[in-house]
Amino acid sequence: MTSDNNSYGYAGKILRINLSNGKISTEQTSKYSKEWLGGPGIAIKILYDEVREWVKPFDPANRIVFAAGVLQGTLAPGACKMTISTLSPVTGGWGTGASDSHFGGELKCAGYDAVVVFGKSRKPVYIWIKDDKVEIRDASNLWGKETYETFSLLKEEINDPTIHALLIGPSGENLVRGSCVIQDTGRAFGRCGPGAVMGSKNLKAIMVKGKGSVKMADPERFMACAVELKSRVPNARVTKPLRDVGTLGILKPKQDVCGVMYKNAQEVKLPDEMAEKIDPVKTIKKYKIGRKCFPGCPIGCSQVLHFYDGSFKGLTVTNNQWETLGTLQGRLAVEDPQFMFGVNDYCNKLGIDVDFAGGTLGWAYECAQRGILTESDTDGEKLEWGNMEQIMKWIKKIVYREGFGDILAEGCKRASEKIGRDSGYYCLNIKGQELYEPCRGSMAWGLGAIVSTRGGGHTNSAPVLETVGGLDAAKMQKVYHIEHMYQFEPGDENPLGYKGKPKMVMFTEALQRMANCLSVCHFSTVWFDLDFMSLPEMAELYSSATGIETTENDLFDIAMRQLNIEKAFNLRHTDYDRKDDMPTPRDLNEPIPTGNLAGWQIEEDKWNKMLDEYYEIHGWDKKTSYPKKEILKKLNLEYVADEMEMIGKLGK
Secondary structure, eight states, rough: OGGGGGSSSOOOOOEEEEEETTEEEEEETTHHHHEEEEEEEEHHHHHHHHHHOOOOTTTOOEEEEEOOOTTSOOOOOTEEEEEEEEEEESSSSSSEEEEESSSSHHHHTTTTTEEEEEEOSOEEEEEEETTEEEEEEEOOTTOOOHHHHHHHHHHHTTTTTEEEEOOOOHHHHTTTBBBBBEETEEEEOOOHHHHHHHHTTEEEEEEEEEOOOOSSSSHHHHHHHHHHHHSSSSTSSTTHHHHHHHHGHHHHHHTTTTTOOOOTBBBBBBOOOHHHHHHHHHHHHHHEEEEEOOOSSSSSOOOEEEEEOOOOTTTTTOOOOOOHHIIIIIITHHHHTTTTHHHHHHHHHTTTOOHHHHHHHHHHHHHHTTTTTTTTTTTOOOOOTTTTTHHHHHHHHHTTTTTTHHHHHHOHHHHHHHHOOOOGGGOOOOOOOOOOSOTTTOOOHHHHHHHTTTTSTTTTOOHHHHHHHHOOOOHHHSSSEETTTTETTTTOOOOOOOOOHHHHHHHHHHHHHHHHHHHOOGGTTTTTTTTOOOOOHHHHHHHHHOOOOHHHHHHHHHHHHHHHHHHHHHHHHOOOGGGSOOHHHHHHHOOOOSEEEEOOOOOHHHOOOOOOHHHHHHOOOTTTHHHHHHHHHHHOHHHHHHHHHHHHHBBB
């Protein structure tokens, strides 16, 4: 590897900031990058080594790692993501989230691959990074303000309208467990509660400005690969739909495969009349005034809308993606077509994760429907499905911890444990995190979301093509193949089947981790379209960018190393085991009630056999889910095996 003073691909330094004493230092990225690549790979190594078992998410000793991936700041197609990782206040274990970002590229141009923040300031502060100059500044005047206003005030204070920032809103300040971090205005690091960790440290924002650049080891080789990948985009199956409406265009295929929550997943398909009424394609077409894109993105899935009439008249907003439709609009049965756009913007301003808000409120509304919660519980108010104004009010009450909102701010799992009365059945969560992904009717998708180390999420394990179409057996056979690991077979693409799904999930675990470590958007990979980038192309981009020759099998091994240390991090901090890799009681016990898959139900014995296979191919104990010594040793994690053995969580 080249010296850090002449780093290729990487910026070369990691910035460390101790908010307790104000100490600022740096270390060389190469300390981690040979085995952990970048982004969340470096983050989990730092968190595992430094956040001991006695540390709680809101303790000063917890770390939060803001990391740009290896390809961010380059011309690699789709290299527009960065990640934030921490000990999660939602799950109590590994927490990570990604977002489109200008910030990550600026961070690398300032000379840093990551920022590690720990300790706790005595007063509200923000961090200002301008190349080698790093300052911790007073943010007392910003505390209590919403994210968009904070961003505007920071630009005024710095006197630079071109800066980029990561910010929290009142939700993070009030330690609402599902608080997110907002980049500038409108892009959220949503899952796992990183905003609450920032709030616990009295950290309101981080701003960055860099005048450097990212150097390439072999620019001609790199550009040849980048140009070839970009040439695939115009004629790809997903390009035009994504450019037109983003992921909101998948409503119809999701309806067809029963993949949309309605009334907290009592149904997994919207009523036809409601689906027609809220059709986001029509709404975007009516109110679109422009487009928005991020550096390196060859697609551009964001539209700018202005509502000149309706419930949100006067609002100018970037369209939300699919999650808000699924987790707030459908889950809470709201029929106003502007709601998904308005509530997404409202959550971003307050700094609360839309999935956390929707999942918690979905639990509360169903419990009210069933008489488990009464008006005496809900501040004298009757909860009514579809009541848009009421839902907006309850989101605010959660953010400011007012009345019953204080209980909801803990998330549905903790809230249901406090309330009791058998309310836990209606709290749809995995490892404590609200689940928005319907898991009935799509076995690879369901398995991937449920075994996710960060708890209930499809973006580091679940194959999306199974649920939104576009499967091609011949292409799948070519793409879903890793030497010594998996050969796709005809029939494996059947969403209702159990055959082949563990290996499909394992491939996706590797693909998505490497995409996050490289800063590549999942929409630019074979996760979303089989004509796009896969591990071989990622290896070529990484090799030519860094000068470190790397194969697709190398990337697969690095991803498995990362997955196993994520698993070990969870085992150190939680009691998660096989029981936490099972579907929610509703998904396991109830057949699909209506739609094309009406009557279909997960078969528990087949799920367990599928889970056995998943553990077996990973080298994990089938009884407990704990990694075995052999696999940890193979992945150069002997010291992790020693610790797992010491705490009694080494697989047998």
